[in-house]
Amino acid sequence: METILEGRGLTRTYWLGATPVAALSGVDITIRRAEFLVLQGPSGSGKTTLINLLGLLDRPDGGSLQLDGVSVATLDENARADLRRDRFGFVFQSFNLVAVLTASENVEYPMRLKGASREARRRRAAELLAQVGLSEKREVRPDLLSGGQRQRVAIARALANEPEVILADEPTANLDTKTADEVLDLMSRINEERQVAFVLSSHDPRVVARAQRVLTLQDGRIAGGASPR
Amino acid sequence: MSLFALALRNVARNRRRSLLTGGVVVFGFAAIALAGGFMSQSFEGLREGTIRNGTGHLQFADPAFFAGNEDAALEHGLPESGRAAAILSRDSEVQEVLPRIDFVGLATNGTRSVPFLGTGLDPAPEARTMDTAKLLVSGRWFLDANERGVVLGSGLARALNVKAGDTLTLLATTPEGVLNALDATVAGLAEIPIKELDERYLATTLGLASELLVASGRVSKLTIVLREPADAEAALPRLLASLSREGIGVAGKTWEDLAVFYRQVRMLYLGIFGFMGLVLVVVVLLAAANTMMMAAAERTREIGTLRALGTRPSTITSMFVAEGLILAVLGCVGGALISVAIRAVLNHAGLTLPPPPGVAHGTPLHVNLYVTAYAAGALAMSATLVAASWFPARRAARMPIIEALAHV
Numbered sequence: 001m002e003t004i005l006e007g008r009g010l011t012r013t014y015w016l017g018a019t020p021v022a023a024l025s026g027v028d029i030t031i032r033r034a035e036f037l038v039l040q041g042p043s044g045s046g047k048t049t050l051i052n053l054l055g056l057l058d059r060p061d062g063g064s065l066q067l068d069g070v071s072v073a074t075l076d077e078n079a080r081a082d083l084r085r086d087r088f089g090f091v092f093q094s095f096n097l098v099a100v101l102t103a104s105e106n107v108e109y110p111m112r113l114k115g116a117s118r119e120a121r122r123r124r125a126a127e128l129l130a131q132v133g134l135s136e137k138r139e140v141r142p143d144l145l146s147g148g149q150r151q152r153v154a155i156a157r158a159l160a161n162e163p164e165v166i167l168a169d170e171p172t173a174n175l176d177t178k179t180a181d182e183v184l185d186l187m188s189r190i191n192e193e194r195q196v197a198f199v200l201s202s203h204d205p206r207v208v209a210r211a212q213r214v215l216t217l218q219d220g221r222i223a224g225g226a227s228p229r
Numbered sequence: 230m231s232l233f234a235l236a237l238r239n240v241a242r243n244r245r246r247s248l249l250t251g252g253v254v255v256f257g258f259a260a261i262a263l264a265g266g267f268m269s270q271s272f273e274g275l276r277e278g279t280i281r282n283g284t285g286h287l288q289f290a291d292p293a294f295f296a297g298n299e300d301a302a303l304e305h306g307l308p309e310s311g312r313a314a315a316i317l318s319r320d321s322e323v324q325e326v327l328p329r330i331d332f333v334g335l336a337t338n339g340t341r342s343v344p345f346l347g348t349g350l351d352p353a354p355e356a357r358t359m360d361t362a363k364l365l366v367s368g369r370w371f372l373d374a375n376e377r378g379v380v381l382g383s384g385l386a387r388a389l390n391v392k393a394g395d396t397l398t399l400l401a402t403t404p405e406g407v408l409n410a411l412d413a414t415v416a417g418l419a420e421i422p423i424k425e426l427d428e429r430y431l432a433t434t435l436g437l438a439s440e441l442l443v444a445s446g447r448v449s450k451l452t453i454v455l456r457e458p459a460d461a462e463a464a465l466p467r468l469l470a471s472l473s474r475e476g477i478g479v480a481g482k483t484w485e486d487l488a489v490f491y492r493q494v495r496m497l498y499l500g501i502f503g504f505m506g507l508v509l510v511v512v513v514l515l516a517a518a519n520t521m522m523m524a525a526a527e528r529t530r531e532i533g534t535l536r537a538l539g540t541r542p543s544t545i546t547s548m549f550v551a552e553g554l555i556l557a558v559l560g561c562v563g564g565a566l567i568s569v570a571i572r573a574v575l576n577h578a579g580l581t582l583p584p585p586p587g588v589a590h591g592t593p594l595h596v597n598l599y600v601t602a603y604a605a606g607a608l609a610m611s612a613t614l615v616a617a618s619w620f621p622a623r624r625a626a627r628m629p630i631i632e633a634l635a636h637v
Binding site: 052055057058077078081082083084085086090092096098099100101109110112113114157161 | 231235238239241242530531533534535536537538539540541542543544629630631634
């Protein structure tokens, strides 16, 4: 499969006061088109840090990161923002929907950033919300939605600009078992139907079981890889 | 969902806080609008008082007269005052041309002599256009231009112990340096607003002043009253040109050039109200900055999310600035409505203000609808809210995304 993202020797160190904490220590990783990759590992192993670096939410201290073979290390904030808008989708553990916007408006937001017309935004948001099973909740604000519904809105939002990669950090951590399964079913279906790469971080075995490829992180390093299905 | 609509919803999100900030803007705007209206009324009153108390809109005289180089009355008088007055009267904007003779002298009642500042004037047009005749507290104004009478300031009358109908002797030096004396009857007493002037004020007819000073047709100056709305600045060069074309070389000044007192009071008022306005702006700035900082802090995680989705930092800043502007606009609209309501109440309350400097009596309170103050209020409030929004927004927009997303 074609490589979209490639990280080589990625390092990231945080500082707790004067004490350096190595979150990632020389990680090599490749994200391929339309794959379903799960990063697993215990808390503090570096999963979230790696997701943040891959999604251009943070900058590595060392190593290189290339998107379609082009280094993104030296891009300024605006260029990185544009890449996030156009090439990536994000699903967060706590859903992170904008409270003052309806479900439809939340989905429309990334499209608005890209300059899509109001009509096009409305049409696509309706289509995406229908795909995640929330047609009847289009005009409902997030505070009136259940956790599963919010996460489905977040998935629809992540798909808004037809990204190549959706990065999801612990997407099922705040959901009950049944809802988590529904959300994972939805992600798997989208992955297959739309050929969008998914990179999930989780230590939930049910999530790992869905993966085409699993990378295990331990103390900021890749400790192993597998392909469960 | 436009940026503006999103900002509007964020304003509505925390109604209590937005109401508080909006209330501060309403207060700030209303204070500026009402203070501006009051100041405008004061300036108008002072301007009108200055013009109608004798200064007129314009004055024409020999350049040496304005330079204060006159050692004796009429030393630099206008010899062709009649012709000059006729030329000036032809201008369509000139309502009245008032010839005047300024002089100093001594008034005596036989036992006591008191120095005075005298003005010889044409009583009929003066009564039509100036307030001096309205300041009479006893007696009457002059009946004709040659009456051998005087109107005294009440302070001067007290010093001389005279009343209307009594007789005085006036002593003055002619331009040739000869001491001359004439008897005159006290026609009336006027209460001049400025105490120091009230103790020295003496008005008489042009006829009596000319005879006393042996003026030979000369006057000290020509005072011009323009038709309203008067534009003295525009009229001055036009009238000077008219005189010059006829071969009459004089200097001219507008009432504002001559009214040193008016300019000083105006500067004082502007200083006081300017300082008040500055304090208001600082109060609004602090209140609004506090609100915006709280809003930015509360929405740190949301800002992180928006940035993760591809929103540029400048767009985040613009969103907060838009919120500030919305609060400013709503506050200004509320402030304008409240200002108009308060103004209506005050103007119909029948309140009387203490007399402004140089005026004897209090004036009815009337707060003007001063559009410039409303515009200044709106501008000041908008600029203040933009500044109050911009700094916390910029800080929030520049925070590392992962830090913002991890904010609890």
